[in-house]
Amino acid sequence: MEKIVSRVELSEDPALPGEILNKAESLFVAFQTGDFPYVLPFNHVWLDGRIYIHCALEGRKIDVLRRDGRVGFSTAVDVCIIREKSTTHFRSLCGTGRVSEVTDTEEKRRALDAISLRFDARCPRPTPDAALARVNILRIDVESLTCRHKNGPRRKDKE
Template sequence: MFREMRRKNQVLSPEESIAVLKKGTSGVLAVHGDDDYPYAVPLSYVYHDSKIYFHCAKTGHKIDGISRNSKVSFCVIDQDQIVPEEYTTYFRSVIAFGKARILEDEAEKRAALEKLAERYSPEQEQGRLQEIDKLFKQVCLVELAIDHLTGKEAIELVRKKELHGCV
């Protein structure tokens, strides 16, 4: 169902791909947009237990796209170093393919929102819980259950790992 990567020697392992998701703080969600145009939007997220969670308004382009077709993709760029003298970039990125669903159950929604808030304000437990209580009814939480995860890095990064015995 999902395509295999052509440059197999540049594929990140599942563990490396998950590490990119855990490390990242923003990514780009792509949904089925209006008039069959893709709609891609950057957003903050948290990765937890093979799922990606993000919050948004209860209405808008993103929610309309998810309601129209739950199949989405989500891209996180871990590294993008331009190397002008080599006419290339040293990149590392991950794309998750999966199905998005709006969390309706209040317990699920609160648990996801708490994970998200903890990711961005780990030292502010009291403040983040107060903020969640204040905005809980207004916010929409979306869960992306990952069906397929793929990552790739520049050949130069692969060679660097091989040189240092990391592969």
């Protein structure tokens, strides 16, 4: 009888992080609270090797990131449960980085325009200054990044 062994593969493909981040609907970001991680989902965009997310001007996440800007993040795409084989196929990304508030008006506008374009938001582009003043843009400078994929059998062993 032939046995099919499925493995999770660590990817070395430099294009894969962008592919995953550009396809993912949400990015889960874990903030450092000192006690437990504070994990929230965000709309995001991948620009020039950085991740941009938008949020409110104030609140718990802003308080937390101002104390400690270290974050972890994760997302997955192409998730398909294969029940008859008791496995799941996927492409995923996990990483760490430092998050900061974007204060440069043009960088903030570029990131918000890219987010609104990516999610087909019905808002004017370029983003007007008045709208920029009502939103916070956070930039994650990536320090580590790992992509994994499991897309089916990788090798066959005889039993």
